[in-house]
Amino acid sequence: MTSFFVALGTLLNRMSDGHSISTQHGVWIQLLETLLARYPADACTLMIADRGSLRPIAALGLPDDVYGRHYRLSDHPRLAAIVDHPDVCRFDPDCALPDPFDGLLDDKLTEVHDCMGVALSDAGQLIGVLTLDALTPGQFDPIDKQELRAAAKMLAGALRLTQRLEQTGSASHDAFDKSQLSPTEVHWRSPAMRRLDEAVKLVAPTDMTVLLHGETGVGKERIVRRLHMLSAQRDHRLVRVNCAALPEHLIESELFGHRRGAFSGAIKDHRGYFAVADKSTLMLDEIGELPLSLQPKLLRVIQEGEIQPLGSERPQRVDVRIIAVTNRDLAAEVEAGRFREDLYHRLSAFPLQVPALRDRRDDILLLAGSFLEENRIRLKLSNLRLDPDAEAALQGWHWPGNVRELEHTLSRAALRALGETFTEDPVNPRPRRAVSITRLHLDLPETSANPLDDLLPSNEDELIPRAWVALREATDHFQRRYIYRALASHGDNWAATARALSTDNGNLHRLGKRLGLK
Missing domain, CATH: 1.10.10 (Arc Repressor Mutant, subunit A)
Structure with a gap:
């Protein structure tokens, strides 16, 4: 185990230099490789606890999309059993609990036949889980549980130290509790999305207005949710309004409210979106669709922090954090006279650009893993995986519809793959426990070239x-x-x-x- 502790020492030295969990992937992998050099496992994972879920941060013997999957303990009883076990937990070969990695260890969709794991805890708090899986029954018989327990204790300490350094080093660590982060948070691989994530962490705790740009389907709403969850307003509901969906004659009333009798049909007082979002975050989606006639009134609200409902003689103070979202080039809209320049500059106090999926191909399999896990749960499968040819097809396509197109493509492919795996028993048709998606199931154009x-x-x-x-x-x-x-x-x-x-x-x-x- 000497090499393991040498690798662990390297990790601790790098962490002291301010490296985060997400940037330590190579060192975590090195730690797992030293374990597998000693233990006869076909697959190994190091997972970190994340609000009722486990998220892999290093894995060997498993496809890359595993990094995009979040394993909810409520959906994975074998992982829950490992978490609840006070020592090294090894499952019997005939254990009825499904393994979270059944069908992922080889292209034959073979089930795991020897499995063990240990919860990584620090001061009674769950930090993560270490798992070992093998295809052959009895493969882990020679393993020294006491030695594995010692290695797991060191791993738990390293993970805990990394978390503490991340919290201490965050510019916003006083403004939010990291336990409030969404369990579906993605730790991006692409440099473009990592830069965006750092910018989000920087601006989220402030009260600055954010203008979020990006093509249709790139995942702008996910970024808005993350901005809100990392903000001082996180305890209040995020309020969303689609400016393009509001009838033009009712936009002012919908945004700012009205009093009874303010106009024909106003039979009672109505709170507008700004009033509803008081002390919280207001997402103004498709802000580029807001009519020119309403733009001066929105500008006044941003400048003065006051709204005046239709039919009211008194202004009303509101404390609203605005995140404006658009797929248009608002600077070009200003040049064309379709958007007010002063409002544009007010909204773009802190502009953020969400890159297109074709410009961050390193994230495709991460996202695919997340969608595969969602479809696995929806279709009640033990597992759902991608064939290598399907992985290549996903990474070769240029995704004009971005993340949304990827999500829908995988949902359709999962259903097609499932349809081909039913048994021929007409009385009791059952799908196989694990299902594999091929290139044909994806039904992407053969001319994948952009x-x-x-x-x-x-x-x-x-x-x-x-x-x-x-x-x-x-x-x-x-x-x-x-x-x-x-x-x-x-x-x-x-x-x-x-x-x-x-x-x-x-x-x-x-x-x-x-x-x-x-």
């Missing part, structure tokens, strides 16, 4: 893509691929790449950061 891929052709004369896209998108895509290739040919040396491209090193770094290459 039309933008043709913008960097092998034949320099062929500069016309198969399908036209926005000029900015095409330019960004071209620059991203061009710089990526130049970096690869210069050993990821940014200074050498800048010289090769005859550009300033600082400018190249800034461009690379904007394009998600850093």
Whole structure:
């Protein structure tokens, strides 16, 4: 076990330098590799406790989408049994409790036949779980439980120290309790989403108005929920209003309220969304659809912190944190005269851009894991996995519908895969315990290539893509691929790449950061 403790010492040293749990993936993997070098397991996971769920932070012998899955203890009795066990918990080969990793250890969907785990606790508080799984019964007979218990105790201490350092190092640690985080929080792999997450943590505890940009389907509402959960308003209900769905003649009343008799049909007083959101967060979705005639009134509310319901002679103070959301380029809308410039600047006190899924491919399998787990529960399966060809198809498609398209694609694929696995017994048809999704089930176009891929052709004369896209998108895509290739040919040396491209090193770094290459 010497190598295990050496790896653990490396981890502790890195944590003292301010590294977080999510950035320690390589070291956690090293710890598991040292365990598997000693213990004959086919799969191993290190999971962290997260409000009634367990979330893998390191795994061996399992597909990458496992990192996107949150294992609720209420849905996984074997994990719950490990958590409740005071010592190393080993299950009998004929244990009826389903294993959370049944069907994930190989492409034959083989069930786990030897399983053991140990809860990681610190001062009586659950920190996480260490699991070992094997396909062969009796494979764990030689394991020294006392030795495994000692290793687990060290792991629990390392996890706890990491959590404390994260809380201490957070700019907002005095403003919120991390136990309030959503159990469906995703720890992103892509640099673009990690930067966004850091910006969210920075602005959430403040009272600054946030303008959230992003294409349709990128997951903007998830970011709004996270902003709210990390804010001082988290104990109050997040209030959502879709500006595009409000009838134009009722928008003012819906937002600011009215008094009885203020207009024909106003038979009683009505509280508007701003009044409902007092002391809380108000999400103004599709803010770009707000009519020009109403924009000055919204601007006044933001500036003065007061609303005046229709038919009322007195203004009413409100304390509302505004998060405006749009899939439009509001700066372009201002230029076109469709959006007020002063309101735009008020709303964009802290702008955030949610990147398109095609620009953060490292997150595709994370998201897929989350959707697979949702469908597994919905379809009452022991497990739902992706074949390697399906993984490749997911990562090869350019996802014009973004995260929403990925979610719907996997839901349809899960149903198709399930339909092919029923037994032939017409009286009592039953699906197999685990189901595998193939490329055919996904039903993605065979020409997965993004039309933008043709913008960097092998034949320099062929500069016309198969399908036209926005000029900015095409330019960004071209620059991203061009710089990526130049970096690869210069050993990821940014200074050498800048010289090769005859550009300033600082400018190249800034461009690379904007394009998600850093």
